[in-house]
Amino acid sequence: MKKYTEKILPKYIQAVKAHKARYGRAILLEDNDPSHGTRSADSLAYQAKKEAGIELLKHPPESPDLNATEGLWNIVKQRLRDVEYRNEEDLMDQANNAWRSITQAEIRARFDDLSRRCKILAKGDGRRIRNRLW
Template identity: 30%
Template sequence: MGKTADLTAVQMAIIDTLKQEGCSQSAVSRHLSGKSVGRKKCGRKRCTMRRGDRTLRKIVEKDRFQTLGDLRKQWTESGVETSRATVYRRVQEMGYRCRIPQVKPLLNQKQRQKRLTWATEKQHWTVAQWSKREMPKCLKSSVKYPQSVMVWGAMSAAGVGPLCFIKGRVNAASYQEILEHFMLPSAEKLYGDEDFIFQHDLAPAHSAKTTGKWFTDHGITVLNWPANSPDLNPIENLWDIVKRKLKDARHNTLDELKAAIEASWASITPQQCHRLIASMPRRIEAVISAKGFPTKY
């Protein structure tokens, strides 16, 4: 009884308000009964049919790199005249999202197989084993065209080593000079007297016979490495961190740029390096799952 009385009181209050607004008794009755005037369904009528939506899906799946303008043009040519906004809504409804495509190295079948074989061989390596690896990499940053600077640096799970600013192109001879004067001090800083495995990619200066002899003469083990595999190298992520920090400031001269790079590099912590090294087992599994194709890393 209490609920009925409350409901009646509410209804009476609504009726009084609507009458004060000038509504007729029939309008008030329709409001209380839940009936509305006009169309039963509110909202804009759907302007495309299911058959047309299926056509759009085929267009999208044929080439995932098309823009909304491209999709609209092809959809119109198929007989469905609609707006760009409608194309966007239908694509969203299909589960697709507009994204800038990631740039990944082009891998042929032989390279993918080598990546897959390499990852399978390293599948059971522990984080401790990956922590025995030193990874160098060069970074090229520009101030304004045509000025630029190239930098060499190395990392391990224990942190980063000293930077080397490079003048000119890197060939086998100049690379070996870098190894002698910067890599060895880095290894001593990061590993002390412990053994380590050195890793670099397959750049011509790295894979030269004289460079291989340099490592042999110094008793340093070099990790075999698959071609076109930056997603397997955590130092790529480290350089991304450095470059993001450089974007926050303007550098008018090369000296300013060098100082900014050194400051950014010096701010990298051993914890950041260790987290990147600890991602290696996941990277390996990603390569295996992708059957050698590029991964999200």
């Protein structure tokens, strides 16, 4: 949790604040991993988000079918599938480029798909939902 709170979370907070300033509202979507401070109001991560005024979207832990971010990671994975890289640094550069190239339309498509996915999960048998977006 220390690495998340000290190294990763400050970048998220900065990005969320910039988005909020530009668009008026921003929500940070995280899974319920304990390192994210989602399970205890006493955690450093929770306190940092609260002090920064970060609005959180709560959802069940281990719920990739309800997490649109998982669909975005699949975009990155698909774009990296045929990419050649020389070393770890080159791979990180390629991954960052793939992430930055995700369009607003691709993001919206995954969020627009959430209500359909919720209906499938409510009726479903617990199996993962797979489609071209996720």
